[in-house]
Amino acid sequence: MIEARGLSKRYGDKVAVDDLSFTVRPGRVTGFLGPNGAGKTTTMRMILGLDRPTAGSVTVNGKPFAELYSAMREVGALLDATAVHGGRSAYKHLLCLAQTNGIPRSRVGEVIGLVGLEDVAGKRSKGFSLGMSQRLGIAAALLGDPDVLMFDEPVNGLDPEGIRWIRLLMRSLAAEGRTVLVSSHLMSEMENTADHLIVIGRGKLIADCPMGEFTAAGTAQAATVKTPDDLRLAEVVAAAGGVLERDEAGELTVRGLSAEQVGGLALAHGILLHYLAPARVSLEEAFMELTADSIEYHAKARG
């Protein structure tokens, strides 16, 4: 269980994390979502005590991280897979971590087997592919067989096979009753993994809800329509606070209003509709919609 209360971090004038409060519960995978620069990594660093909060607090199993009895047995974290001394072999890397917490040497061999790095355990990690580094980082997180696991962008740069492997691993860790927090800036990565979502943008909490609720909220607010009278529909929809969009294929979508509302408006104004359906807003779109105002760095249009 991870609990943040009023967690804030500023670097000079820049606010990285702004008054975040959330609880990450055991037994499920909690997705930690937000655009790049939203403050996900900073939040995770504060959970691990690497950064000191400017205000507020965060606890793991009821205690600040630094006060845990045996950190490795309670929390395992993968922040940055390349954050290892490349000159050290995978085995020695894991061994030196295990020794700090008095974890037996035999466990090092076990986790190496668990992540499938047996063949390269004696090699210096400098030559590892990103996928191998991620596996090494996950092995380190699992060393203490902890109740709480945190992964920061674990599938970045992985091939589909590796992504599937991590997804299954996170699901099985949660199924064992552990607390699993996994961050990503891509909604699509969460679709088959997370049970619960914490969404942040510009350091602020945007949503903290079960996965289903998040997608349902998105779906309710859009409708696909076909009409010969699109100009009038656009006026009517705009007057009701929505917006009619036409994509490259000529398909019309009403945003900001539900299908029921659009149907009602069309009837009231005598506009002929050939087709009306709730739009299937993908997680990606729902996420984009929610975070649109909070993206720090908008991509500049080319040309």
Add this chain to the structure above:
Amino acid sequence: MTTAAVPAAPARTRSVPPALHRPGLPGTLRSELTKILSVRSTYWTLLAQVLASIGWAVLFCAGTVSHGAGPDFNAAQASLAGQVALGELIIVVLGALVITSEYSTGMIRTSLAVMPRRGVLYAAKAIVFAGVTLTISVVTSFVDFFTGQAILASKHLNTTLGRPDVLRAVLLSAAIVVVFGLLAYGLGAIIRHTAGAITSILGMIFLLPLLGQALPSSWFQAIQRWLPGGSALSPIPSSAPPHSAYLFSAWGEFAVFSGYAVVLLALGAWSFIRRDA
């Protein structure tokens, strides 16, 4: 008092035995020993120290044998000066690397995530570094000494460990190398950057004494015993008293350098513990 009926979490079979005591210095010392002995930079720098200091002893003593000894000649110093002058320059690199490599590789985040007691980690690193380098330096100092004396013996210029202050010169020459390494370690914890830390420490050892010499000579004489390098080092490998009245004895100069190390180690500890990693 009544206990509320809280449904127990399903028990998970643990793959790791519970901690018998709170993880602290003993385990972290083992961990740091594994760390320092599992990267090549340790072996390269220690090998360089051994070769440079023995090489100096051989060359200097052989030179004395062929050219004859001057009036200030001291047999202990002839064999040990290389350990102090060169050994220290090499060991500061290792002292800085031990801590700055954690920052440059990002390993520090992993290290602190498994051992959040920062003071314990900082102390363990320093102790292991000091232990490893002291072991190598003591062995090297004795090899320097015996090699040098064996060469000097051909002209009967040699001395023995039984003579006054000779053993002191051998041991302090080894210890001063470690003190400089710790100075670099403290500075590395403050600067967190390998090149920056090494440049600063070399600037301190070389440049400050050099700048001191640019001062009016009466000023330089007054401060040279306090400078973190240069002529203030010269009493340490010698079994004779300092040749200049403006220097402390070997023990006095050793205390001065140790004082610098203590200050930098303390500042480094503050930085390591208080600043975001």
